[in-house]
Amino acid sequence: MGLPIFIDSAPVSIKTAQLPVVSPPTAPLQPPELHSIAKSWLLSLSQFLSSREETSLRQSFLQNSYWRDHPCLSWYFHTFHGPAEITSFVAKHPKGIRIKAIDLDAKNSSAVSLISIDRRGNLKGIRLMLTVSTDVGSGRCLAKLVRDESDGKWKTYTLYTALHSLEGHEEILGSRRPNGVTHGVSEERQSWKDRRTIEQEFIEEEPAVLIIGAGQGGLTAAARLKMLGVRCLIIEKNENIGGNWRKRYHQLVLHDPVYCDHLPYFPCPPIWPAPTPKDKSADWSEAYAKAMELNIWMSSTLTGTPTYSSPDREWRVTISRNGALRTLHSRHIIMATGLAGEPNIPVFPGAADLKGDRLCHSSQFSGARANSKGLKAVIVGCCNSAHGIAQDYYEQGAEVTMVQRSSTYVMTSESGVGVLLKGFYDEGGPPLEDADLMFQAATFPVLKRRRLDKATLDGLAAAGFKLDEGPDRAGFYIKYLERGGGYYLDVGASSLVASGKLKVKQVQEIKRILPNGIEFADGHVNMHSTARKIFGDEMARSLKPVRGMWRRCGRDGFWFMGGKPFIHEVLQIKALEEGLMCYDDF
Numbered sequence: 001m002g003l004p005i006f007i008d009s010a011p012v013s014i015k016t017a018q019l020p021v022v023s024p025p026t027a028p029l030q031p032p033e034l035h036s037i038a039k040s041w042l043l044s045l046s047q048f049l050s051s052r053e054e055t056s057l058r059q060s061f062l063q064n065s066y067w068r069d070h071p072c073l074s075w076y077f078h079t080f081h082g083p084a085e086i087t088s089f090v091a092k093h094p095k096g097i098r099i100k101a102i103d104l105d106a107k108n109s110s111a112v113s114l115i116s117i118d119r120r121g122n123l124k125g126i127r128l129m130l131t132v133s134t135d136v137g138s139g140r141c142l143a144k145l146v147r148d149e150s151d152g153k154w155k156t157y158t159l160y161t162a163l164h165s166l167e168g169h170e171e172i173l174g175s176r177r178p179n180g181v182t183h184g185v186s187e188e189r190q191s192w193k194d195r196r197t198i199e200q201e202f203i204e205e206e207p208a209v210l211i212i213g214a215g216q217g218g219l220t221a222a223a224r225l226k227m228l229g230v231r232c233l234i235i236e237k238n239e240n241i242g243g244n245w246r247k248r249y250h251q252l253v254l255h256d257p258v259y260c261d262h263l264p265y266f267p268c269p270p271i272w273p274a275p276t277p278k279d280k281s282a283d284w285s286e287a288y289a290k291a292m293e294l295n296i297w298m299s300s301t302l303t304g305t306p307t308y309s310s311p312d313r314e315w316r317v318t319i320s321r322n323g324a325l326r327t328l329h330s331r332h333i334i335m336a337t338g339l340a341g342e343p344n345i346p347v348f349p350g351a352a353d354l355k356g357d358r359l360c361h362s363s364q365f366s367g368a369r370a371n372s373k374g375l376k377a378v379i380v381g382c383c384n385s386a387h388g389i390a391q392d393y394y395e396q397g398a399e400v401t402m403v404q405r406s407s408t409y410v411m412t413s414e415s416g417v418g419v420l421l422k423g424f425y426d427e428g429g430p431p432l433e434d435a436d437l438m439f440q441a442a443t444f445p446v447l448k449r450r451r452l453d454k455a456t457l458d459g460l461a462a463a464g465f466k467l468d469e470g471p472d473r474a475g476f477y478i479k480y481l482e483r484g485g486g487y488y489l490d491v492g493a494s495s496l497v498a499s500g501k502l503k504v505k506q507v508q509e510i511k512r513i514l515p516n517g518i519e520f521a522d523g524h525v526n527m528h529s530t531a532r533k534i535f536g537d538e539m540a541r542s543l544k545p546v547r548g549m550w551r552r553c554g555r556d557g558f559w560f561m562g563g564k565p566f567i568h569e570v571l572q573i574k575a576l577e578e579g580l581m582c583y584d585d586f
Contacts, residue, residue: 019118020064020157022125023149029126034112037154038104038128041145045156049097054087061086061156062148066443070568072099072134072161075575075585079443098134099161102141105129110430117144117157125157129434132161136580139164139568142441160441162568169578171227171567173265200295202328207233207295208577210317210330212534214241214296216263217561218336219285223264223292224570230577233328235300235319241289242282244338249367251392252278255384255489260425260439262432263288264567297321305536306333308557315557332573336561337530350513359513365389373397380510382408382465383485387493390502401503403510407468409479409487410494412456420477440566456490459498466506531560556583 029037044060061067067080074093080086090097105111108129117123123146130141141161145154165171172178180192190198198204209225211218214236222232238244245252254261258274261281266288273280289296300321307316318327345361357369362385368377377393379386382404393400424435457467470479470487479487488494496502532540542555559573575581 018064019123020062020146021149022123022146023152024124025147029114031112034114034126037126037145038112041128041143041154041156042102042104045102049099049101052087052090052097054083057083057087059153059155061159062146065156066158067156068158068160068441068443070160070162070440070566071572072132072139072163073097075572075581095135098136100133100135102130102132102161105131105140108434110434115144117146126154129437132163134163136575137163137166137169137571140437142437144441158441158443160437160443162437162440162566163571164567166571166574166578166580169228169574172229173227196293199293202233202295205231206328207231207330209233209332209334209573210235210315210328211334211336211561212302213336213338214238214285214289214298215244215336215338216285217338218334219289219292219294220264221334221336221561221570222294222296223288224567225573226292226294227265228570228574230570230574232295233330234294234296235302235321236296236298237301239299240282241286241296241298242279242284244363245278245282245285247366248278248363249365249389249392250279251367251395252388253491254278254281255491257421257425259427259429259435260421266291267432302534306534308555310556313557330557331577332557332559334559334561335531335534338562346510348510348513354513362386362389368393368396368398370396375399377401378403380405382504383488387488387490391493391496394496394502399503401505402497403505403507404466405507405509406486407466409468409470410457410460410465410490411487412490412494436566456494456498460494463498463500463504464506465497465504 041060044056048056048060061083063082065082067078067086069078069080071077073089074095078089080089111129113127115125115127117125126145128141128143128145130143132139132141139162141159143159144157146157147153148155170176182189208230209222209232211222211232211234214234218234218236219241222234225232236243240246254276256275258268258272258276261276262268263284268276268284276284297319300319303318303320303325308314309316314329314331315333316327316329317333318325351359357375358365362381365385368389369375372393373396375393375398377390377398377400379390379393379400380403382402386402390400390402421439424430424438429435430438460467468486471483479485493502497504531543539555539558543558572581576583
């Protein structure tokens, strides 16, 4: 009997894609044949770009196909399923098709390659690395083609188009880099340090964008916007950059491989450990902010409720910085306080009577006390933080019980994220720019996958640990996207559970806390909870659900950032700033 399917009232639900029915090639395809197929496909696609007719599109797209767009067809992010849905959107869009041309990436030696469409390697296809030009700029694309069983033609299974640059507003990189000094004679000459002080303190002008939170999301959003010439200010409640990492328990390490932890413009050096310890990640964030010359006010929070003036298209905010108040006006606010939002700390009767060592949320847990032999620790929760804290207590000699209230998706580090990202974010993988393109091109319905950890899972099940396979048996990443939690990426604690060294107790709810030790690891709510806390109920009610890492959320000038943004995401703000689009274009 297989593991149960995870069932939950998740904020989003992703429908599982069906693999296409194809006619496999009769013989191995050679490079000349691959390029000939690519040329024919591009010709069919260009005919659709000119005619906009569904019959034309069906010559290059399968009936069961996907087009993911960020944002070339329009200023919004879309995923279309099938030719009818694509042509319906184009027909209704006031500007029709904004894409002018799609061509092979002549500078990429891997522009045309034979690949496996499915993870088992049974379904062969062709991957094309492409370039795209639109009415406002240019970008990159990735297409996966398969041979249609109905007519033998090579057609699109998935197409991804991403805008990377706005014409006339390119990133300030390479030959466009700023000058470090202006030579000549000037009585008003300022040193680099003088200019940085004026810029960072916003003495002469106000920020176009205010970013709340100096974690990875806030830092990279600011870096991307800075390279586009958009003035940004980050405010951070901690005293130091990376403060949230530094305050977590001392054994914590990142669960994903270093190859996908690179920050824009500053990839991790080849000496970097994999995975990255949390304090090293904090140090790197601090160094990154200095090197990128990001404007950050530490020990700063919003005070009062920010207000937005629709006629002026700007926010009015008051910031408390080390106790001093400053009122600023910005046209955009990016909330980068973390995908998880506010810590979820249930109120249990009897909590005030606790006589144990501590009672806290996992985000407040700094580490188990050395030599905890004889102590008992109870962790409420069975996801990443709970397992890490439980293992920390066990290694210090404590008797540990984890309280599991719902099933958990478990994936080992060996068969987990490394396998999920294999082929693009791994040692010896493609260039980072290509890896980003390949990862972003993975349309969510197609991304759903099964798991590979039978031995570990059998041991957990035998110990009474409740497991699931995620939504539609799709695994970790889809559960993360749909729910934002409910999983554990195993780095050692699962073997302790399977062997009985970590006890697990199944309960539906906790009615009361008695005078003994208990440790909360109860998850978080979501970004809406933080928005409600900062901006008030009226603002929170107007916000749309968040799906993915970045989006405008139903209010002009307000954005959610829950990860590390790619360039096509912040281009929306740059386009608004330059008058290339308006909010009605979303």
